Amino acid sequence: MTIAVRFGRGSTADKPLLVLGPSLGTSATTLWSAAADRLAEHFHILAWELPGHGLDRVVPEGPLSVADLAAGVLELVDEVGERRFHYAGDSVGGAVGLQLLLDAPDRVASAVLLCTGARIGSEQVWNDRVAAVRAGGTAGLVEASAGRWFGPGFVGREPDRAGALLHALAGAADEGYAAVCQALAGFDVRDRLAEIGAAVLAVAGAEDAVTPVDGLREIADGVRDGRLEVLDGVAHLAPAEAPDRVAALVLEHALGIQPEPAPAPEEAPGVPGPTAAGPSYDAGMAVRREVLGDAHVDRATAATTSFTADFQQFVTEHAWGAVWTRDGLDRRSRSMITITAMVALGHQEELAMHVRAARTNGLSVEEIREVILHSAVYCGVPAANTAFRVAQEVLVGLGDVESPV
Numbered sequence: 236m237t238i239a240v241r242f243g244r245g246s247t248a249d250k251p252l253l254v255l256g257p258s259l260g261t262s263a264t265t266l267w268s269a270a271a272d273r274l275a276e277h278f279h280i281l282a283w284e285l286p287g288h289g290l291d292r293v294v295p296e297g298p299l300s301v302a303d304l305a306a307g308v309l310e311l312v313d314e315v316g317e318r319r320f321h322y323a324g325d326s327v328g329g330a331v332g333l334q335l336l337l338d339a340p341d342r343v344a345s346a347v348l349l350c351t352g353a354r355i356g357s358e359q360v361w362n363d364r365v366a367a368v369r370a371g372g373t374a375g376l377v378e379a380s381a382g383r384w385f386g387p388g389f390v391g392r393e394p395d396r397a398g399a400l401l402h403a404l405a406g407a408a409d410e411g412y413a414a415v416c417q418a419l420a421g422f423d424v425r426d427r428l429a430e431i432g433a434a435v436l437a438v439a440g441a442e443d444a445v446t447p448v449d450g451l452r453e454i455a456d457g458v459r460d461g462r463l464e465v466l467d468g469v470a471h472l473a474p475a476e477a478p479d480r481v482a483a484l485v486l487e488h489a490l491g492i493q494p495e496p497a498p499a500p501e502e503a504p505g506v507p508g509p510t511a512a513g514p515s516y517d518a519g520m521a522v523r524r525e526v527l528g529d530a531h532v533d534r535a536t537a538a539t540t541s542f543t544a545d546f547q548q549f550v551t552e553h554a555w556g557a558v559w560t561r562d563g564l565d566r567r568s569r570s571m572i573t574i575t576a577m578v579a580l581g582h583q584e585e586l587a588m589h590v591r592a593a594r595t596n597g598l599s600v601e602e603i604r605e606v607i608l609h610s611a612v613y614c615g616v617p618a619a620n621t622a623f624r625v626a627q628e629v630l631v632g633l634g635d636v637e638s639p640v
């Protein structure tokens with residue numbers, strides 16, 4: 236099963252479908268959300284996840300190929316009841332785009348293939364990467380990946396976006412990452428490019444050493460209707476590094492629309508802070524991880540299904556990205572309010588989670604006791620009684636309170 240992340244509102248009934256593909260080690264949201272925000276007015280957008288990456292926590296049991304990934308994308312499009320779709324994918328996501336153009340030429344209306352190649356790296360490169368991820372996990376790949384992924388100055392200009400991408404890498408399953416490397420080791424469609432008749436825009440990052448400009452030129456020259464565009468200052472993750480330019484290229488290539496120039500940041504209307512650009516998934520995920528811990532968020536993510544994926548995204552964007560990120564209250568105060576609300580509403584499971592979060596946010600055991608005691612006055616003694624039992628179990632588990640005899 237391939238997991239889809241949906242951007243924007245509306246359906247394929249009112250807008251054409253655009254499918255977005257990820258790069259190795261990234262999640263669909265961290266790589267594509269900034270560009271997708273700019274495209275959502277014109278397309279119904281689905282982005283797919285690599286196995287074991289982002290919202291997809293399922294690691295393939297057998298060997299994986301780029302053709303398997305392409306077949307998963309076609310199933311996803313079938314699930315939304317569409318036949319034809321526009322496609323844009325970065326790196327392995329671009330390789331999957333080429334495979335789709337070969338395997339299902341009648342289904343791909345147009346393709347933008349970014350920072351990719353008809354062959355990426357070599358078998359040796361991918362075997363070495365598999366060995367590295369098995370030895371040190373995806374967290375051990377963060378430093379080297381940061382060096383390959385971003386153009387000069389990007390991390391300094393966009394620390395949150397870079398941080399979210401690297402965080403997603405560290406959160407990717409080791410064996411999911413290894414499976415994608417093995418798929419890339421077996422991918423080579425250089426001698427089949429001339430079979431591709433759909434309009435292809437090949438987009439290279441001028442600073443990309445992983446999939447250099449020549450490989451994108453090979454695609455543009457090799458397919459029957461290809462064009463090359465080179466983005467200055469960009470390395471390997473063009474959709475995250477240059478979302479405005481990428482969105483403009485996709486819009487023009489797929490629909491022939493010249494986008495309105497984006498307002499300069501100083502002219503952008505609205506309130507400063509995280510709400511200015513709308514609820515932010517990346518910022519929300521960072522705070523959610525800081526407050527609830529990686530283990531909790533990884534468990535929630537692992538338990539995500541196609542039924543709950545939209546809700547998980549909603550929680551991260553709105554509860555965490557739009558509210559917990561605000562400056563108006565410190566995290567200690569937010570924890571106190573949240574505990575009180577959980578006591579009042581009798582949400583025991585969420586209360587346990589927020590007692591743990593309150594300790595992370597710096598509340599002492601004594602302060603948590605006072606919050607629950609105080610809430611007894613306003614929420615009722617029975618509610619506080621249950622809350623003391625739930626909180627005590629958590630605090631005993633954390634070793635903060637002695638176990639009752």
Ligand SMILES: O=C(O)CC1=CCC(=O)O1
Nearest residue numbers: 258259326327328380445
């Ligand atoms: O090596 C990387 O981290 C970049 C990359 C190569 C293939 C892909 O999808 O990403």
